[in-house]
Every structure is written in C-alpha cells, then in structure tokens.
Amino acid sequence: FLPDVLCNAGGVAVSYFEWLKNLEHVNPGRMSRKWEEKTKNNLLDVINEATGLSINKEDLLKGATEKDIVHAGIEEVMTQATKEVIDISLARK
Numbered sequence: 001f002l003p004d005v006l007c008n009a010g011g012v013a014v015s016y017f018e019w020l021k022n023l024e025h026v027n028p029g030r031m032s033r034k035w036e037e038k039t040k041n042n043l044l045d046v047i048n049e050a051t052g053l054s055i056n057k058e059d060l061l062k063g064a065t066e067k068d069i070v071h072a073g074i075e076e077v078m079t080q081a082t083k084e085v086i087d088i089s090l091a092r093k
Helices: 009-024 028-051 066-092
Strands: none
Touching: 009 066
C-alpha cells in the first residue's frame, strides 16, 4: 500500500510549481528557452561543419514547453519521494 501523503504529493507539487510561476509572473520555460535554442544552434553548426552533413535544425532547436518542464519536475519530485517512502518503510519494517 502507498501512504496517502505520497498519493497526494503529485497534486501538491504541481500546485507548488504553479505558485512559483505566479510569483515570477513568467512561464518557467521562457526564462531559459532562448539560451537553450542558441546553444543548440551553435552545437549543430559545429556538427554540420565537422561532418559535412546538413541537419534539419528546426525540430531539434525547439525548447522545452512549460508542460515538458512541469512533467520533468513532477517526475523528479515523485521519484525522490517514492524512494524516500520505500527506504523509511524498509527501515521501520
């Protein structure tokens, strides 16, 4: 069985991310998207030069969406929380 606190943690974590977003009044992805796209573009230029290949950059340069960032954050939070619950459960039998 899973503790209720773990089962409800996903909703709490999403609410926390939403709260952080509202504090800054900025979408989380917007802050880093341009920098990521520029860095990827430079890397693809180097690969194209070194290999002579012509890589279609359009699909590869898209930054993470807000949804992608939230999903990644939830995955990290829930994976760590689950591990901690299992560890405590095993320790306390």
